[in-house]
Structure formats: structure tokens, C-alpha cells
Amino acid sequence: METNIQDIYNILLSKHYWEKLFSNLGNFKQEGKEFTTNCPFCGKDRFSISTTKPVWKCWSCLESGDYLRYLQLKENKDFLEGLSELANEAGVEINFNSNYQEQYQAKKRQLSLFETAQKFFINSLLPNSEQDKYLRETRKYGKEIKLMGLGVYPSSQEVKKYLENEGFIEAEIKNSGLLNNKFEGRISIPYPDQSGNICGFSFRTIKNEGKNNSEIDNDEDKSKSFKSSEVTNDEDKPKYLNTSGLNKDGLVGFQFRPYQPKRVLVVEGYFDALLLNSLGLKNYWILALGGTSLSNKQIKVIEDSGVKEILLALDNDNAGEKATMRAIEALKLSKLRVYALSWRDAGQIKDPDEFVIREGVDNFSLFLELACQSWGEWVAEYLYHQFPIGNPLGNDGYINQCLEIESTISDPIERKIFTSKFLKYLSYQGITEEDLALRRWEKLEKTSKGKAKNVITSLCRELNKNLQQESFTDSELAIEKGLKELKTARSIQLPSPYLPDDLLQDIALTGEGLSTGYEKLDQLCLIPKGAITLVAARPSMGKTTLMLNLFLNQINLYPEQSFYFFSYEESKARLGVKLIQNLSGKVISPDFNHNAYIRYFKVLREQKQFDEQIERGFQTYSELVREGRLWLLDNRLNDKDLVTTINLLSESRHIGGVFIDYVQKIPSGDRSSQDWLNIKNVSQSILDCAVSLDIPIILGCQLNRAIEGQKDKRPSLGQLRQSGDLEQDANLVLGLYRDEFYNPDSIDAGTLEVNILKNRNGVTGSYSKLLFSPETLKISDSSSTSIPDNNFGF
Structure with missing residues (x-):
């Protein structure tokens, strides 16, 4: 059974399936994490639906169950019919077998048994007991004990007797893993699954914790803290013991909610996760690692939840730092933006649990925002404290380790953050980026050529073997295979037939093009995908300004995509200032506003003379860059290198559009003495790139002087x-x-006329007039602005 019903329920909860399942019951009234409506069985208005668990209950007629039982009762479906419908809604396939219903019922009984045991453990935590004193005096808990659902395991005999009295048979109790004398006297910690159901328990000792005081074992190859065997004395007792069969690939605290959290916060210990979840830390899912690192399955669960950011807040000790490094390594290739918490300013506080008890949950929330670092920044700082910086061996060790990591970072933003941080630390020792140029070049060259070299090396080895054995037919086959692998390594693939089904699928996926951000202009044209758009003009007509406005408009309209502006005319510093002019809308000097902005950043801002309006524009610009939505580049790449760069970017980013200003300035990789032939080659390279990647490429283009006559x-x-x-x-x-520009007294002063000279997907010969503000470099619709100012989602 590859997929079980709990997997299905996890997916359905993430999709808010309850809204569809119970949609015909009338109006819903929210009460905390539940909604109430009219009961379909008795008609009373006390029918309660959980938004965090796949369950429902009527508090009048007492009918209750999960989604499957509802389909069985309400729609008269049998077990397999109901389960098939739920699987279809979740988008998964189930391989049914004859024991499926029995397994489902057994799973329901086990979950019921754990819920029953949880009540018994809570009632077994007696006032002034040894465990109660530990929680209240050592851990400083009060109301948190009840909120976290903590209890005590009395003895296996008492547990067995209680569960039997509650109607569970001996085989069920034994299979639950709860009968273990080693649990006696330990604090019970419920282990919830993604749906919020208790799927097992961890039991924490309150005795001498011995040598292993960390929530995470220092030995990477063992999980001593999570095993329940070979315990010899108090000093060697592991801190945690788990019920047998507990799925350690799960994540403590990862339960679906009726709202979408901003980030996932990963902590080490169960206490940390339960405490923060019980106190309701805003904007976060709080998860306990429960092991030495994140598994691929755990990462997949987080990715599937829809959350895009993960913050690692493991303990403030050596073991916690090592675990953070392992987690970062595991997360590098994930779809998540990874951050880590720096404890440098937290003093002697060891973990989130201690911080919250001392300072309160609101202060901890503030600390998370202030001490949050990108993973590249955190790693550079961590490694800096692992080497004896200041002597040649320490410096070399730090440099080699950082260059090794730098060569493996595929995300260009993260690589830049990491590089800037470790170069900053090296600057304290008088080491500059120029000093590292040769070492870095050697490392990057080795990485870029590695894949092709591995193919050739493997082929040579096989050919040499065949030569010794005189296997010439095998050699011919090996050469053919090697050539294919080499072409694949160089991203060259053999063409395949374009089947009718492929055509229909491509038509369904074909977009209509990107909006310009201007209502009247959009009525005439859209920016086509997989094609070239030219913005053509004579000098001083506003070509670059319109392109920058289109650039910002599309960044705003398509927040999940990245947009790139390659400049061959102006530096990216100049363009960055122009974007901030546009975003802030502040006029400092009507005649020399651009230079006034440069002076503001060079002089006034350095003197702490801040302008609130400009700072808002700068903040918006900064956020767009940090999120990877806005990219400015001024490398004068030839057309071949430019296309290669865009292809590389497409491998790690969802490209929304590429702007290039302007096309006649792009050097041709196939240099010719004829300018027209150079432009022809450049145009063909860029068109091929746009078509193959199915992205819009917007080119600035300068018109020839014939227009002046x-x-x-x-x-x-x-x-x-x-x-x-x-x-x-x-x-x-x-x-x-x-x-x-030609008629100073024109009645159309302050107007930019955009003429549709060619449009393969629409009308030509039309034009749209837009308002042009040369002071702020902002272009807007003549009647109303279609894009609200600075509406970038933050």
C-alpha cells in the first residue's frame, strides 16, 4: 500500500477540501480553528468542522467521524467508493488490496488508543510530584504545561489496566508500543502527525542527563537520543525514548492550519516546538527536527505545504551549529528559501524554549526578525569562528573551505551574499577579492568542466578496456553512447517528433502574453512570450525610461517571476538610481533630479539626512532585489555569452522577461566588418533564446538618422x-x-506617444498616449494610472 488514507488527508487539508465537502450545508460560522453549520443528519446548528484535522462532529445528535465516514453516511458510498473519491480529490492513486479496510480500521483504533492514553498521561501528572517540580521549577513552565499537553508515564501495568478498562484489547495495547518499563517516570510528549492526530509519544527523562545534554546527538551516525535499547545506568540514559514504530520522518508540530504561515521555523527539541505552537507564534509553522538533520521526505512535506521560506533556529551550542550546517546542506537544492538564526547576540540563552520563558513570545518573535540571516551569511560567519583566523594556516583553511562552498552554490543571489560575507571577514586580515581571483577562477573552471570531463574519462576507460580485449563492436557502441552523453552534458539533445497530443498540450499552455501595465496600451498589444519585442526610438525620446517602467510594471504584476535588465548603455548604478526615482516619486530638483538623487545617496544619506519618501522607494527596490524579482546587469557580454547567461538563469529561476538596452550595442560573437551583419547575428541569437525558453525578450533599439530629414x-x-x-x-x-522634443510649444508636452509599428498578434498603425514625467522618470496612463504606486506586495 504505497499511499494510505493519512497521506490523502494531509493533501486534502492543505487544499482546504472541507470547504468543498461540506459546501451544501449552508452558511459557516467560525469558532477558533473550527466552523459550525447546520447538521445534515439532525438539522441542528451544532455541526462542527475542524480546519486542522479531517474530522467533524454534531454536538446535538453526537454523530461524528472523518471525511470517509461522512461520504459513507451522507452519500451512501461504501468504503472503497468513498476512499476512491478522496484519492481522486487529492490527485493520488491507491493500489487497493483485500486488507485495506481492515488496515484503515486498525489505524483508526490506534489513533483512538493514543488519544485515550494521552488523557491518562495528563491526569497522571500530579501536583508537587517530581515531574511537576521539574516542569515548573527547572523549565519554568506554568500554564504552558496544559497547553503543551504534557503528562507522565506512571508504569506499564497501570497503562495496560487503564486502556483495557477503556475497551482496548491486549493485542492493540501491545502493538501500540506503549508497554515499556523504561518509560516509567518520564515526561510524556505527544507526537502529532500533519493532521494533528497523535501518532506516538516521546518520553523525556528528568533524571541525570549525563554526557549528552544536547537535543541532538553529537554523533552523526547514531541517534542515541531516540533509541530505547541498551540503557545501562542513569548517566548513559538517553534524554528521549520513543514508542516503537514512531515515524521519525515526520515533523513534530507540522499541522495544517486554516491560514497560510509565512515561514517554517525549525527547532531542535520537542519542548521547543510544543511550547511555541501552544503560545501561538505568529506567521510561523514551528517544527521539531527530532533527529540529526532534515530528511528528503521531511523537506518534501514542507515544500508541498506551499510555504516558501524556512528558518533554522537550532540550539545555541556546538551540536546545534553542526546540525544547522547539515540541515543547510540538505536544503540547498530544495525549492525553499533558507535562513538561519544567529545566536551571537543572545548571550547565554541556549534555545528557543529558554528564550520564550525568560523574555516572552513577543520578544522572541522580534528576535527572529532581527537575528535572521540568509543561509550563505550564516555559513560564512560560522566557518569564520571554526578557524584560527590571523595566522596563515587559519586563513588558508577558511579561504579553501569558503571557495569550496562557493563553487557549489547555484543560486546567484545566495552566492553573492555568501561571497560578500566571507570577503568582509577576510578584509579584516587585509585580504582582498583580487587576492583570491586566481584561486576562485581555478575552482569555478574545475566545476564547469567537471561534467564533460567525467563523461570523457569514463569513455576513455571503457575504450582502453575494449582495446585490450579487442572488442571492436563494443568500442563502436561505447563511442556512440559516449557522444550522446557528451552532447547531453553540453545540453545538446536529439529532436523528437512533434505529436498531435504534444501540440494540443502546448496550445493549452500557451500564454496570451504579458501585460504592459498600461490599460490603453494593453488594448492594442501584449508583450509576446517566446518572441522579441522592440522598443524603437531616436535618442532622447524615452526609450530607456519606457523600458524601465515596463520592467517595474511587470515585476509588480508577476510577483512569482524574475525579471532581468541587461544594460549596454548605462551602468547598473545609474539604472538603480532611476528605478528609485520612479518608485519614490520624489522631485528634489526639477531640472537635475537624477543628479540630485545621486548626491542624496553619496552625501546626504551618509550624513544621516534621510528623506522618508526616497527611503520608501529605496526599501521597495531593496526588497525586490532580495526576493530575486529584480535584476540589473551591466556586463558587456557578446551575444553568445549573453544567451548562455540567460539559459543558465532559466535553470534556477522562473524568468518572467528579459530587457536589453540596447541591441545595437551588443557585440557579436561572430565578429564581422559589416555592422548590419553583426546585428543580424545578434538578433538571431536572441530570437533563438526567446523561442527555446518561451520567454519575452524586450530589446531597446535606436532608429537611424533618416527620420531627421x-x-x-x-x-x-x-x-x-x-x-x-x-x-x-x-x-x-x-x-x-x-x-x-521637436516642437517646444506643443500641446502634447509631457506626453509619450507609443506607436504600434508591427504586431503579429494584433492590430498595427494604432498608438497610445502615455503621461511622461521627466523628473521622476515615471510613465503612466493618460487618464489614470493602471499600476498603483509601489504596489509590490509588501
């Missing part, structure tokens, strides 16, 4: 005819015109 200065396709194949390669061509 015309009476009507508006642009036309004729000014592109000498620019290689730009006109033919582009799907959409937007020509810009500002009448005030």
Missing part, C-alpha cells in the same frame, strides 16, 4: 530596414515619439 518625425519600420534582421525577427515593434 522627414517632415513627420514619427517613427516607422523604414528606419529599421538597415538594422540587420531586427524588423523581421521581432513580433512586436513599439515606436516612441515625443512631440515636445
Whole structure:
């Protein structure tokens, strides 16, 4: 049985399936984590639906059960029919067998047994007992004891007798794993699954904790803290013992909620997780690691929950730091943005549990925000304290370790953060980035060539073996296979037939194009995917300004995607200032606003003379960069290297669009003495890239001087005819015109006219007038702004 009903329920809870299942019962009234409505069985309004567990109950007629029982009672479905419907809703397949219903019923009985045992353990925690004093005096708990559901395991005989009296048979009790004399006198900690059902228990000693005081064992190859065998004396007793069969791939505290938390907070100990969950730490799912590192299954569970960020807050000791490093390594290739908590400013506080008891949950929440670091920053800091920095051996060790890690970081933002942090530490020793250039180049070159070299090495080894055995046929096959593998390593693949089903699927997935962010312009055209859009104009018409506005508009409209602006004309520093001008909307100097902004950042801001409006724009810009939504690049790459860079970015990022300003400045990798031929080669490379990746590429393009000799200065396709194949390669061509540039007294002053010169997917010959503010470099609809100012989701 590959998928069980609990897996199905976990998926359904994440999809809020209860809303669909009970949708015909009338209006819902929220009461905490539950909703109440009219009962379909007795008609009373006391029918309660849990949003964190797949269960329901009517408090009038006392009918109750899970989703499956509801389908059986309400819709007269048998067991297999109901289970099949739930599996279809969850999008999973189940391989049914003859024992499936019996296994389901046995699982329900076990969960009921654990719930019953939990009540007994709680009632066994007596006032002024040894365990009660430990919790209240040593751990400083009060009301938290009840909130966390803590109890005591009295003895196996008492547990067995109580459960028998509650109607459970001896075989059920024995199979539960609860009959173990080693649990006696320990604190009981319920272990919930994702649906909130107790699926087992951990039992914590209150005796001498001996050598192993950490929640995480120092030995990476053992899980001594989580085994219940070979205990010899108090000093060697593990801190935690678990019921047998407990699924340690689960995550303590990972329960579905009626709202979507901002982040996952990973702590070491069960107490940490239960305490923080019981006190209701906002914006976080709090999970206990429960082992030496995160498993692939645990990471998959977190990814499937829809949460995008994970914050590691393991204990403030050597074992906790090592566990954090292991967790980071496990999370590197996940879809999650990974952060780690720096305890440097927490003094002697050892863990989240102690922090909350001392300072309160609100202060802990504030500490999480202030001490949160990206994982690259945390690793650079951690390694810095592991080496004797200041002597040659220590410096070399730190450098080699950091360069090794740097070469494995695929995310460019995280790599830059990590590199900046370790270079900052090295600067204290007078070591600069230039000093590391040769070592870094050697490391990166080795990594980039490694895959192809491995293929060639393996092929040579096999050919040499075949030569000795005179296996010439095998050698021919090996060469053919090796060539395919080498081409695959270089991302070259053989074509496959384009089947009708593939065509229909591609049509279904074909997007309509990206919005420009301008209501009137969108009525005429959209920015096509898998194609080139040209923004064409003579100098000073606002070509770069319109491209920057389109850039910001699309970042705003498509927050899950990354947008890239490659500049071949201006530095990224200049472009960054222009974006902040746009985002803040502040006019410092009507005639020299751009230079005034530069002066603000170079002089006034350094003197702590802050402008609130500009700082808001700067903060928005900073957030967009940190989230990986906004990228500015000014490397003067030739067309081949530019396309390679875009392809590499597409492997780790969801590219929303690429802006390049401007096309005539891009060097050709196949250099020719003919300018038109260079532009032709560049245009073809960029078109191939747009089509293969199915992304929009927006190119700035400077029109030739022929327009200056015309009476009507508006642009036309004729000014592109000498620019290689730009006109033919582009799907959409937007020509810009500002009448005030040629006629200072124009009634259209402050207006940018966008002419649709070519549009393969729509009308041509039309135009849209937009408002142009040269002071703030902001372009908006002539009647109303279609994109609210700075509406970037934060």
C-alpha cells in the first residue's frame, strides 16, 4: 500500500477540501480553528468542522467521524467508493488490496488508543510530584504545561489496566508500543502527525542527563537520543525514548492550519516546538527536527505545504551549529528559501524554549526578525569562528573551505551574499577579492568542466578496456553512447517528433502574453512570450525610461517571476538610481533630479539626512532585489555569452522577461566588418533564446538618422530596414515619439506617444498616449494610472 488514507488527508487539508465537502450545508460560522453549520443528519446548528484535522462532529445528535465516514453516511458510498473519491480529490492513486479496510480500521483504533492514553498521561501528572517540580521549577513552565499537553508515564501495568478498562484489547495495547518499563517516570510528549492526530509519544527523562545534554546527538551516525535499547545506568540514559514504530520522518508540530504561515521555523527539541505552537507564534509553522538533520521526505512535506521560506533556529551550542550546517546542506537544492538564526547576540540563552520563558513570545518573535540571516551569511560567519583566523594556516583553511562552498552554490543571489560575507571577514586580515581571483577562477573552471570531463574519462576507460580485449563492436557502441552523453552534458539533445497530443498540450499552455501595465496600451498589444519585442526610438525620446517602467510594471504584476535588465548603455548604478526615482516619486530638483538623487545617496544619506519618501522607494527596490524579482546587469557580454547567461538563469529561476538596452550595442560573437551583419547575428541569437525558453525578450533599439530629414518625425519600420534582421525577427515593434522634443510649444508636452509599428498578434498603425514625467522618470496612463504606486506586495 504505497499511499494510505493519512497521506490523502494531509493533501486534502492543505487544499482546504472541507470547504468543498461540506459546501451544501449552508452558511459557516467560525469558532477558533473550527466552523459550525447546520447538521445534515439532525438539522441542528451544532455541526462542527475542524480546519486542522479531517474530522467533524454534531454536538446535538453526537454523530461524528472523518471525511470517509461522512461520504459513507451522507452519500451512501461504501468504503472503497468513498476512499476512491478522496484519492481522486487529492490527485493520488491507491493500489487497493483485500486488507485495506481492515488496515484503515486498525489505524483508526490506534489513533483512538493514543488519544485515550494521552488523557491518562495528563491526569497522571500530579501536583508537587517530581515531574511537576521539574516542569515548573527547572523549565519554568506554568500554564504552558496544559497547553503543551504534557503528562507522565506512571508504569506499564497501570497503562495496560487503564486502556483495557477503556475497551482496548491486549493485542492493540501491545502493538501500540506503549508497554515499556523504561518509560516509567518520564515526561510524556505527544507526537502529532500533519493532521494533528497523535501518532506516538516521546518520553523525556528528568533524571541525570549525563554526557549528552544536547537535543541532538553529537554523533552523526547514531541517534542515541531516540533509541530505547541498551540503557545501562542513569548517566548513559538517553534524554528521549520513543514508542516503537514512531515515524521519525515526520515533523513534530507540522499541522495544517486554516491560514497560510509565512515561514517554517525549525527547532531542535520537542519542548521547543510544543511550547511555541501552544503560545501561538505568529506567521510561523514551528517544527521539531527530532533527529540529526532534515530528511528528503521531511523537506518534501514542507515544500508541498506551499510555504516558501524556512528558518533554522537550532540550539545555541556546538551540536546545534553542526546540525544547522547539515540541515543547510540538505536544503540547498530544495525549492525553499533558507535562513538561519544567529545566536551571537543572545548571550547565554541556549534555545528557543529558554528564550520564550525568560523574555516572552513577543520578544522572541522580534528576535527572529532581527537575528535572521540568509543561509550563505550564516555559513560564512560560522566557518569564520571554526578557524584560527590571523595566522596563515587559519586563513588558508577558511579561504579553501569558503571557495569550496562557493563553487557549489547555484543560486546567484545566495552566492553573492555568501561571497560578500566571507570577503568582509577576510578584509579584516587585509585580504582582498583580487587576492583570491586566481584561486576562485581555478575552482569555478574545475566545476564547469567537471561534467564533460567525467563523461570523457569514463569513455576513455571503457575504450582502453575494449582495446585490450579487442572488442571492436563494443568500442563502436561505447563511442556512440559516449557522444550522446557528451552532447547531453553540453545540453545538446536529439529532436523528437512533434505529436498531435504534444501540440494540443502546448496550445493549452500557451500564454496570451504579458501585460504592459498600461490599460490603453494593453488594448492594442501584449508583450509576446517566446518572441522579441522592440522598443524603437531616436535618442532622447524615452526609450530607456519606457523600458524601465515596463520592467517595474511587470515585476509588480508577476510577483512569482524574475525579471532581468541587461544594460549596454548605462551602468547598473545609474539604472538603480532611476528605478528609485520612479518608485519614490520624489522631485528634489526639477531640472537635475537624477543628479540630485545621486548626491542624496553619496552625501546626504551618509550624513544621516534621510528623506522618508526616497527611503520608501529605496526599501521597495531593496526588497525586490532580495526576493530575486529584480535584476540589473551591466556586463558587456557578446551575444553568445549573453544567451548562455540567460539559459543558465532559466535553470534556477522562473524568468518572467528579459530587457536589453540596447541591441545595437551588443557585440557579436561572430565578429564581422559589416555592422548590419553583426546585428543580424545578434538578433538571431536572441530570437533563438526567446523561442527555446518561451520567454519575452524586450530589446531597446535606436532608429537611424533618416527620420531627421522627414517632415513627420514619427517613427516607422523604414528606419529599421538597415538594422540587420531586427524588423523581421521581432513580433512586436513599439515606436516612441515625443512631440515636445521637436516642437517646444506643443500641446502634447509631457506626453509619450507609443506607436504600434508591427504586431503579429494584433492590430498595427494604432498608438497610445502615455503621461511622461521627466523628473521622476515615471510613465503612466493618460487618464489614470493602471499600476498603483509601489504596489509590490509588501
